[in-house]
Amino acid sequence: xxxxxxxxxxxxxxxxxxxxxxxxxxxxxxxxxxxxxxxxxxxxxxxxxxxxxxxxxxxxxxxxxxxxxxxxxxxxxxxxxxx
Numbered sequence: 001x002x003x004x005x006x007x008x009x010x011x012x013x014x015x016x017x018x019x020x021x022x023x024x025x026x027x028x029x030x031x032x033x034x035x036x037x038x039x040x041x042x043x044x045x046x047x048x049x050x051x052x053x054x055x056x057x058x059x060x061x062x063x064x065x066x067x068x069x070x071x072x073x074x075x076x077x078x079x080x081x082x083x
Contacts, residue, residue, distance in 0.1 A: 006050050006051055009050075009051035010046045010047065010050065010051050010054070013046055013051055013054070013055060014043055014046055014047075017039050017042050017043055018043075020039055021039050024039075032065065032071075033065055033069060033070070033071025033072075034061070034065060034071045034072065034073075034074045035072070035073050035074070036074075036075070036076075038058075038061055038062050038065050041057075041058065041061050041074070041075075041076055042054075042057075042058035042061065042062075044076045045057040045058050045061075045076045046058065048076055048078070048079055049076075049079055057076065057077075061074070
């Protein structure tokens with residue numbers, strides 16, 4: 001049961017990111033400093049790490065995306081059990 005709840009939370013958290021990915025290009029013309037983009041990173045982090053750690057990783061990534069950061073390739077870390 002807990003697995004179904006976690007999956008439901010991941011789905012709920014991914015939905016606004018998908019909406020952002022569709023709407024963003026029409027209103028903003030910026031380019032993400034990182035590869036993968038912050039929104040793709042967030043989706044991958046949520047899928048790999050679940051709703052809690054995935055959300056933490058996504059928020060931390062967005063906070064790092066600022067004019068004072070070089071950016072570059074920054075993949076989602078693998079879960080400890082998948083290394």
